Amino acid sequence: MIMLKVIGTxxxxxxxxxxxxxxxxxxxxxxxxxxxxxxxxxxxxAFDKIIIxxxxxxxxSDVSSAYIKTALKxxxxxxxxxxxxxxxxxxxxxxxxxxxxxxxxxxxxxxSLPVIQTIYEFAIGLIK
Numbered sequence: 080m081i082m083l084k085v086i087g088t089x090x091x092x093x094x095x096x097x098x099x100x101x102x103x104x105x106x107x108x109x110x111x112x113x114x115x116x117x118x119x120x121x122x123x124x125a126f127d128k129i130i131i132x133x134x135x136x137x138x139x140s141d142v143s144s145a146y147i148k149t150a151l152k153x154x155x156x157x158x159x160x161x162x163x164x165x166x167x168x169x170x171x172x173x174x175x176x177x178x179x180x181x182x183x184x185x186x187x188x189x190x191s192l193p194v195i196q197t198i199y200e201f202a203i204g205l206i207k
Contacts, residue, residue, distance in 0.1 A: 081125075085118060119162075126158075149194055156186045 092114040099107040130151060137147040160183025167176035
């Protein structure tokens, strides 16, 4: 239900921006900025609930909390880098957006190295 509210708000704001832009691009920009901040705040609140839920699941399961934390860090890096890249593209900076995405991929790889090492050691243990 909340998804419909967010999409409805975004569509209304989009219509408002399209109407305002020919008359006052400054006000259209402010409306756009306010909408982005509102949606981002809602996303942060939703992610907080997701994190609490995932942590409660990890408490009752055999999965190590280190793996859960790593997965959450990787998800956060992906979301932040995608947001930054989208902002760069909106400003017409495609090269900067590509470099931001490249940095995000490198950061994900760096964060996942301990998990990769554990998988490697497990595989070596199976072979021996």
